[in-house]
Amino acid sequence: xxxxxxxxxxxxxxxxxxxxxxxxxxxxxxxxxxxxxxxxxxxxxxxxxxxxxxxxxxxxxxxxxxxxxxxxxxxxxxxxxxxxxxxxxxxxxxxxxxxxxxxxxxxxxxxxxxxxxxxxxxxxxxxxxxxxxxxxxxxxxxxxxxxxxxxxxxxxxxxxxxxxxxxxxxxxxxxxxxxxxxxxxxxxxxxxxxxxxxxxxxxxxxxxxxxxxxxxxxxxxxxxxxxx
Numbered sequence: 224x225x226x227x228x229x230x231x232x233x234x235x236x237x238x239x240x241x242x243x244x245x246x247x248x249x250x251x252x253x254x255x256x257x258x259x260x261x262x263x264x265x266x267x268x269x270x271x272x273x274x275x276x277x278x279x280x281x282x283x284x285x286x287x288x289x290x291x292x293x294x295x296x297x298x299x300x301x302x303x304x305x306x307x308x309x310x311x312x313x314x315x316x317x318x319x320x321x322x323x324x325x326x327x328x329x330x331x332x333x334x335x336x337x338x339x340x341x342x343x344x345x346x347x348x349x350x351x352x353x354x355x356x357x358x359x360x361x362x363x364x365x366x367x368x369x370x371x372x373x374x375x376x377x378x379x380x381x382x383x384x385x386x387x388x389x390x391x392x393x394x395x396x397x398x399x400x401x402x403x404x405x406x407x408x409x410x411x412x413x414x415x416x417x418x419x420x421x422x423x424x425x426x427x428x429x430x431x432x433x434x435x436x437x438x439x440x441x442x443x444x445x446x447x448x449x450x451x
Contacts, residue, residue: 244394244430247387252400252423254373254381287408288371288380295382296413297399299365299424308356318346363426367397379404382419393430399423 288295369384379402386397401422408414416422438446 244389244392247394247396249385250398250425252383254400254402254421256375256377287405287412288382289374289405291371291374293371294368294412295371295380295403295408296366296368296411297382297384297416297419298413299363299367299397299399299416301361301363301416301424303359303361305360306356306358308354310354311352313349313351315350316346316348320344363424365397365426367399369399372400375402379420391431393428395428396425398425 287293365386367384367386369382371380372383373381375381381400381402383400384398388395388397399416399419399422401419403414403419407418416424
């Protein structure tokens with residue numbers, strides 16, 4: 224093979240596959256029901272055109288995800304807003320006074336020679352005030368197609384979706400998995416993330432922008448050992 228043809232072959236092979244920023248292993252999650260259920264028997268006699276839980280059974284319904292490897296679109300709309308505050312204030316004050324007019328004739332003798340006064344007094348005061356507050360707001364909106372990985376014995380579907388977006392050396396990964404009910408899938412074969420049970424949603428990124436958001440290893444090490 225000539226060198227020019229070999230170079231063209233290598234160049235074409237390199238363009239055929241996508242190059243990620245780093246090695247990436249797509250995440251996969253196995254899901255099982257906490258409690259096993261007995262499988263339901265299919266209705267209909269042998270040779271009948273009617274079979275329960277078959278796509279052709281829904282003659283008057285829009286085609287939706289029903290079996291393994293079917294596609295369903297998940298619209299991720301996660302909004303979390305939490306806040307909490309506390310305010311505590313304590314105030315205490317006390318005061319006491321006493322005047323001893325006579326004590327076995329001793330006070331009279333002392334008062335004759337000086338301006339001595341047998342007065343006793345005392346006071347105390349304490350005050351405490353504390354307040355604190357915390358808050359957090361998050362919002363994530365995305366659309367991720369998912370595949371039906373398994374059909375559970377009760378008819379629900381375990382789905383898993385993954386999406387990779389690469390723009391200007393910045394790689395973003397969307398991942399979602401969970402359990403959905405076929406009845407919750409709308410006419411456009413999509414479902415909201417709020418209807419996904421046991422959901423796991425991840426949105427991570429790596430690349431130039433993500434690297435610049437992290438401190439260097441020396442700064443992190445000094446921050447870890449610095450006692451002040």
